[in-house]
Amino acid sequence: MxxxxxxxxxxxxxxxxxxxxxxxxxxxxxxxxxxxxxxxxxxxxxxxxxxxxxxxxxxxxxxxxxxxxxxxxxxxxxxxxxxxxxxxxxxxxxxxxxxxxxxxxxxxxxxxxxxxxxxxxxxxxxxxxxxxxxxxxxxxxxxxxxxxxxLRVSAKTDLGAALTGTGQARPGEDAHTFRRIGASVTQMLINGLVVRVSVPATLQLIHVAAGRMDAFWQFSDVRSGLMAGALLVAEAGGAVTDTHGNPWTPASPDFLAAAPGIHAAAVAALSPIA
Structure with missing residues (x-):
């Protein structure tokens, strides 16, 4: 971003x-x-x-x-x-x-x-x-x-040591989104250390900005849950992209905020999930 x-x-x-x-x-x-x-x-x-x-x-x-x-x-x-x-x-x-x-x-x-x-x-x-x-x-x-x-994001460089998180953006997501969330949690459980699944997005993103968490992703474009945290993470030195590593904008279909040292590995884990 x-x-x-x-x-x-x-x-x-x-x-x-x-x-x-x-x-x-x-x-x-x-x-x-x-x-x-x-x-x-x-x-x-x-x-x-x-x-x-x-x-x-x-x-x-x-x-x-x-x-x-x-x-x-x-x-x-x-x-x-x-x-x-x-x-x-x-x-x-x-x-x-x-x-x-x-x-x-x-x-x-x-x-x-x-x-x-x-x-x-x-x-x-x-x-x-x-x-x-x-x-x-x-x-x-x-x-x-x-x-x-x-605030400063985490200095971690090993996804295997990372505390990461995700969650649904709104009630009543479609079944395809729920399957993507489930698949992404599995991927991060395999590649990371611990995964949190909770709401709201902003309260996970403030932890990423403060270096308490290492990455957060969401299969959503809900602006109110992402805008504040996106700016906080970016200004704290984090990477804010979509799950394929492209610069994030409000038009992006999904979202990833991560410490720079694990961002590429998070993209590699999440980008195959369709």
């Missing part, structure tokens, strides 16, 4: 914008934390979906108004499960409850994310974990940080 190179006024403006985005994401996180319970909410599929929508509805306006005001003229991507390339210009890609399914089941793996995309390249991202207060931030060309401290 290539990112936008900033110079002069644009870079300064994006740096100032990062503070505004962080404030908005914190406010949304406060609301989502108030709604969190350490037990599951909902039993039937319909009840679970109702809880998920209620979380989104409670948080979305807290994010949307300040982000649009902070960047006049930027567009808003409404469907958080949509994929593919965006029209030219600036777009906000936001997930008001990334890992919403975890939130409503009483587990702690959820976050609030906001990414500014400029001509299909992410230029600014904030991932806020309300339960810990941690902020993962990235500016194109200016690095990735955790609470202000620089």
């Amino acid at each position: 290539s990112t936008v190179t900033h110079t002069g006024a644009d870079a300064d403006a994006d740096a100032a914008l990062l503070a505004q985005v962080t404030t908005a994401v914190h406010a949304a996180g406060d609301r989502l934390r108030e709604r969190y319970t350490p037990h599951a909410r909902g039993v039937s599929a319909d009840e679970i979906v109702t809880e998920i929508h209620a979380n989104d509805d409670a948080v979305l306006d807290i994010l949307k108004a300040p982000l649009l005001a902070a960047r006049p003229g930027a567009n808003w991507a409404d469907d958080e499960l949509a994929g593919g390339a965006l029209p030219p210009g600036e777009w906000w890609i936001v997930d008001p409850a990334e890992g919403n399914i975890n939130h409503v089941h009483g587990t702690p793996e959820w976050a609030v994310t906001a990414t500014l995309v400029r001509d299909n390249r992410p230029v600014l991202s904030v991932v806020h974990l309300p339960l810990t207060g941690d902020d993962y931030t990235a500016l194109a060309g200016r690095g990735a940080h955790l609470n202000g401290a620089p």
Whole structure:
């Protein structure tokens, strides 16, 4: 993945914008934390979906108004499960409850994310974990940080020593995608050390950016789950491509983020899976 190179006024403006985005994401996180319970909410599929929508509805306006005001003229991507390339210009890609399914089941793996995309390249991202207060931030060309401290991807060079991960992007994937996921897990179990299969993607990608995990892949183009993590990993020195090693864009059919030292081996393991 290539990112936008900033110079002069644009870079300064994006740096100032990062503070505004962080404030908005914190406010949304406060609301989502108030709604969190350490037990599951909902039993039937319909009840679970109702809880998920209620979380989104409670948080979305807290994010949307300040982000649009902070960047006049930027567009808003409404469907958080949509994929593919965006029209030219600036777009906000936001997930008001990334890992919403975890939130409503009483587990702690959820976050609030906001990414500014400029001509299909992410230029600014904030991932806020309300339960810990941690902020993962990235500016194109200016690095990735955790609470202000620089992030760096893993230095591993042996896929056989790698902790890797994947997961489904959305409920109701087609059977072909499920078979690919299963085949890829088998390949990585054979070639790697340990494989995590979990959701959401962003919470695995922050671990790749921080060097705690070594690779993450997904057979999906869902933008809201990939954009923030893609910028974080790239700015932390990682490789962000599709599973065949081609540069990743929102139009790519699948996704791979890895430490540079194991990227080629991960591509070799994953690329034959059709």
